[in-house]
């Protein structure tokens with residue numbers, strides 16, 4: 001165990017720390033200025049530990065990357081570049097990334113420690129096996145706010161939204177974790193798909209993401225829909241093969257039907273507009289998905305408020321009956337570190353790319369269609385009157 005003095009920057013794991021069980025051998029007992037306190041869980045990248053920053057006397061979480069990520073397939077340079085980008089993200093609903101630390105054997109991302117649990121853990125522990133819309137409604141403004149920040153202000157696609165990456169603090173604040181790691185994974189797919197390590201995550205990925213298309217906001221919308229489905233139904237929308245996830249004709253059952261199938265049929269029904277909003281997020285055709293998380297939130301909230309359509313968070317927009325579907329994939333910055341071929345020049349630094357709002361154009365189109373239909377109706381009425389009186 002360390003005596004409390006921070007180790008030098010080029011640290012070695014301390015020999016004197018409480019031995020870690022053999023199964024935990026991937027993580028060192030102490031890591032530089034961090035004393036490992038307890039293992040919080042294991043994900044597909046490696047183990048996550050609650051640790052204490054001995055220098056600042058603060059709790060942190062250390063995510064150790066297993067050797068697949070720290071081996072040849074992902075370079076330290078690209079890891080550093082991504083962590084530099086992540087360190088600049090600042091939003092109350094984002095799990096902060098502090099640092100990247102490594103020695104000869106181990107590499108870890110140092111993050112804000114969240115005193116709470118993931119939504120995956122929450123739903124698994126819920127007595128009914130699923131949540132109700134009322135439970136989720138309180139998080140909607142936070143979801144709208146954090147994804148506005150990511151998608152619109154920072155131009156960042158999360159790419160791995162799922163219940164395990166949404167955490168709830170003990171004070172009830174929602175925190176989004178693990179940006180960009182899914183993109184890394186996509187760069188090194190075969191290993192993980194073969195080992196099944198990502199099986200849990202594939203179920204939340206859009207068909208476009210599964211096919212390896214460039215990350216887009218519509219991927220996050222799909223994953224959010226799959227997450228909401230899971231929270232409300234207790235299971236993911238598709239639990240068959242990857243083909244079910246990709247095939248255009250395969251549609252998820254309704255949340256109500258899934259609840260019935262899984263013995264939760266006696267619960268109060270999920271409101272129709274929640275069913276329709278989530279089904280729209282899960283559309284295989286990305287153009288049929290809502291254009292933004294804010295639209296999803298409005299869809300879920302607007303009708304819950306009696307169909308008045310008033311938007312939350314300070315706007316007073318009167319909404320159309322359904323949010324505008326996405327017109328085209330929005331180009332935004334994917335996170336994630338790219339594997340570097342030996343000797344290849346480093347890729348250019350990732351820059352924020354603001355996402356143009358597609359909504360105005362779509363609203364104009366809707367207006368024109370309404371005016372056209374109105375005009376045709378007036379003409380038909382005039383014709384009928386003319387025929388009757390002539």
Ligand SMILES: Nc1ncnc2c1ncn2[C@@H]1O[C@H](COP(=O)(O)OP(=O)(O)OP(=O)(O)O)[C@@H](O)[C@H]1O
Nearest residue numbers: 040041042043044045048061111112113114164165
């Ligand atoms: N910043 C954090 N603070 C507190 N606990 C955390 C933190 N990050 C992760 N955890 C805990 O560690 C567990 C494992 O997290 P990890 O991100 O490695 O796995 P995952 O989210 O289940 O899957 P994936 O590897 O695909 O992200 C989580 O379920 C959570 O309980």
Ligand SMILES: [Mg+2]
Nearest residue numbers: 043164165178
């Ligand atoms: Mg995670």
